[in-house]
Amino acid sequence: xAQEALTYASATELSISxxxxxxxxxxxxxxxxxxxxxxxxxxxxxVTLCExxxxxxxxxxxxxxxxxxxxPLTGIPLLHKDIFCTRNVATTCASKMLANFVPPxxxxxxxxxxxAGTVMLGKTNMDEFAMGSSTETSVFGxxxxxxxxxxxPGGSSGGAAAAVAxxxxxxxxxxxxxxxxxxxxSLCGITGLKPTYxxxxxxxIIAFAxxxxxxxxxxxxxxxxxxxxxxxxxxxxxxxxxxxxxxPDFTAGLNQPIAGLKIGIPREYxxxxxxxxxxxxxxxxxxxxxxxGAELVDIDLPHTEQGIATYYxxxxxxxxxxxxxxxxxxxxxxxDSPQNLTDLYERSRSxxxxxxxxxxxxxxxxxxxxxxxxxxxxxAQQVRRLISEDFQKAFERCDVIAGPAAPGTAFPLGAxxxxxxxxxxxxxxxxxxxxxxxxxxxxPAGFIDGMPVGLQLIGRSFDExxxxxMGHRFQLCTNHxxxxxxxxxxxx
Amino acid sequence: xxxxxxxxxxxxxxxxLRIDETALDDVTDRFSRTLExxxxxxxxxTEGVTPMSNPHDMHQRLRADMVTESNQRExxxxxxxxxxxxxxxxxxxxx
Numbered sequence: 001x002a003q004e005a006l007t008y009a010s011a012t013e014l015s016i017s018x019x020x021x022x023x024x025x026x027x028x029x030x031x032x033x034x035x036x037x038x039x040x041x042x043x044x045x046x047v048t049l050c051e052x053x054x055x056x057x058x059x060x061x062x063x064x065x066x067x068x069x070x071x072p073l074t075g076i077p078l079l080h081k082d083i084f085c086t087r088n089v090a091t092t093c094a095s096k097m098l099a100n101f102v103p104p105x106x107x108x109x110x111x112x113x114x115x116a117g118t119v120m121l122g123k124t125n126m127d128e129f130a131m132g133s134s135t136e137t138s139v140f141g142x143x144x145x146x147x148x149x150x151x152x153p154g155g156s157s158g159g160a161a162a163a164v165a166x167x168x169x170x171x172x173x174x175x176x177x178x179x180x181x182x183x184x185x186s187l188c189g190i191t192g193l194k195p196t197y198x199x200x201x202x203x204x205i206i207a208f209a210x211x212x213x214x215x216x217x218x219x220x221x222x223x224x225x226x227x228x229x230x231x232x233x234x235x236x237x238x239x240x241x242x243x244x245x246x247x248p249d250f251t252a253g254l255n256q257p258i259a260g261l262k263i264g265i266p267r268e269y270x271x272x273x274x275x276x277x278x279x280x281x282x283x284x285x286x287x288x289x290x291x292x293g294a295e296l297v298d299i300d301l302p303h304t305e306q307g308i309a310t311y312y313x314x315x316x317x318x319x320x321x322x323x324x325x326x327x328x329x330x331x332x333x334x335x336d337s338p339q340n341l342t343d344l345y346e347r348s349r350s351x352x353x354x355x356x357x358x359x360x361x362x363x364x365x366x367x368x369x370x371x372x373x374x375x376x377x378x379x380a381q382q383v384r385r386l387i388s389e390d391f392q393k394a395f396e397r398c399d400v401i402a403g404p405a406a407p408g409t410a411f412p413l414g415a416x417x418x419x420x421x422x423x424x425x426x427x428x429x430x431x432x433x434x435x436x437x438x439x440x441x442x443x444p445a446g447f448i449d450g451m452p453v454g455l456q457l458i459g460r461s462f463d464e465x466x467x468x469x470m471g472h473r474f475q476l477c478t479n480h481x482x483x484x485x486x487x488x489x490x491x492x
Numbered sequence: 493x494x495x496x497x498x499x500x501x502x503x504x505x506x507x508x509l510r511i512d513e514t515a516l517d518d519v520t521d522r523f524s525r526t527l528e529x530x531x532x533x534x535x536x537x538t539e540g541v542t543p544m545s546n547p548h549d550m551h552q553r554l555r556a557d558m559v560t561e562s563n564q565r566e567x568x569x570x571x572x573x574x575x576x577x578x579x580x581x582x583x584x585x586x587x
Contacts (some may be wrong), residue, residue, distance in 0.1 A: 011562065079540060100571070101571055102531065102570070102571060103571075104564065104567040104568060104570065104571070124580075154509070197546075197547045197548065198547075198548060211532050211546050211547065212546060219533075237555065240552050240553045240555075241546070241550065241552075243548075244553070244563075269493050281550050284561065300566070303536070305532075306532055306533060306536055309529055309530040309531075309532040309533050310533065312526065312529060312530055313530050313533075320507060322538070324507075324508075327508075328573060329572075329573070329580050329582055330568075330571075330572050330580055331571040331572055331573075332573075334573035334574065339584075340583050340584070341583055341585055342508070343583070346508050346584055347507040347510060347511040349507075349509055349510075350510040350511070350512075351507055353509075358509055359519070359523070359526070361509060361521060362503050362504060362507055362509065362519070362523055362525050363501065363523065363527075365503050365506050365507040365528075366503045366523075366527075367530075369506060376530065376545050379533050379534075379538060380530075380533060381543030381544050381545055382536075382538035382542070383533055383536050383538060383541075383545075384543040384544045385541050385542060385543065385544035386536065386538070386541060386576045388544060420522060420525075421525060421526070424529070435547070435549060437546075437547020437548060438547075445530065461547075461548070472494065473565065480551055481536075
């Protein structure tokens with residue numbers, strides 16, 4: 001295979017080439033490292049490259065491929081978002097707070113993908129502590145969108161999305177608390193799946209909002225997402241919120257027909273908040289699914305608009321408690337010559353956390369504080385239930401809910417960084433899915449002026465299989481996911 | 493309800509954050525705007541709705557009360573900013 005073909009092939013295709021010995025894992029890993037060397041200087045998607053250990057892992061994978069003990073992911077290179085703890089490899093959450101943190105253990109997701117035989121190339125850029133929708137708040141600087149280097153890749157898993165789009169690796173991991181897998185997948189033209197809350201262990205994922213966080217695959221195809229989800233899923237004794245349920249065979253049902261499945265179209269998703277051109281692309285995509293026999297039904301999700309307010313109380317509240325662990329004592333940034341304990345806490349935290357993180361800690365602390373708890377936190381938890389019930393009612397009438405993953409295409413760098421509230425609107429179609437704990441898939445649905453648009457499919461709790469089946473069917477009839485980016489700045 | 497810099501300073505104190513005086517007006521402004529956004533929820537009728545803290549309303553599983561990990565003090569303290577003799581060091585607390 002030519003270099004270009006190697007770095008833009010799907011993991012499923014690469015796995016066949018590895019098993020037939022058309023290529024070796026070492027060759028494939030070298031091709032990825034070369035692609036990173038050529039373009040990461042401009043894209044800035046990879047923050048830590050593990051060249052030596054990756055080549056050693058690739059060599060070990062080649063032995064397994066030869067002795068016949070290889071699985072479907074053996075020898076496939078992948079990148080982890082820098083939020084996953086990786087043993088003896090720096091894990092920073094893109095924060096000055098964790099600039100020197102080297103975890104003594106692997107996250108469960110990392111160890112499971114390692115066991116599956118993947119080759120860890122390195123770590124990807126993100127918004128600091130996963131708080132953002134543009135990957136502009138990283139201590140490593142911004143990541144650029146491979147489709148237009150003057151635009152953001154989305155966030156918070158923007159490095160992961162840009163890396164897959166740029167041909168740095170066929171697979172990457174992401175995390176999604178309010179849309180952080182699906183929105184960057186949409187903006188970078190790749191496939192991203194947020195599994196049902198509890199499907200994937202959170203052990204070793206640096207916590208943001210514990211009742212919302214979930215890790216998932218970011219890939220070139222739905223087929224690859226199914227393979228990767230298979231390796232990531234399942235109960236974990238180390239995470240008491242991981243679901244103790246059997247994990248279905250996600251690839252087995254991929255080729256089943258979708259005829260007769262009902263797709264719910266929420267009226268509230270297609271209003272003034274949505275770029276009309278994105279709406280048109282979504283309707284075109286839905287027509288493809290109708291041609292395959294799916295039926296469209298109108299549904300209502302009446303609390304969509306209030307989802308943002310609900311999320312921006314619950315997520316900061318949980319973050320403010322989770323981030324109280326950064327006190328400058330056991331790990332993380334510590335200020336110089338603290339005068340006393342309070343000085344140690346306050347200066348270490350104010351120096352270590354960036355602006356957006358501090359902003360959310362303040363809001364969260366306020367929402368949980370005496371006198372405001374009922375008006376803010378409890379109220380938000382009540383509206384959260386109403387949002388969840390909206391979805392349950394909708395799923396009485398349909399099997400899957402479809403809409404956009406983001407209100408527009410990728411926006412120019414800096415366009416929203418001075419207006420946090422405009423940035424929060426980026427997640428209007430994704431964050432209610434986290435509040436309800438449901439699975440959501442974003443897949444490439446076409447282009448507007450050369451920039452990718454993502455179609456979001458939302459499923460019933462623990463029904464990732466139906467989303468994957470529908471997404472795969474869509475990719476069998478379309479070529480949007482095969483397009484490769486220009487790696488230039490379009491809008492100078 | 494308007495937010496004033498003094499409110500922000502008292503929340504910052506609870507959160508153990510120190511806000512630079514030159515940034516205080518800006519932080520207060522953004523804080524107030526976020527509170528205005530979340531105030532939308534006042535319009536929602538939530539009478540009798542049980543708060544939802546977990547998407548599956550699940551209860552925490554408890555594991556057996558058994559030792560499952562060996563002592564890893566050295567490995568864990570490797571990432572600490574200041575240690576001595578196996579202890580984490582903090583500034584003097586008692587004079």
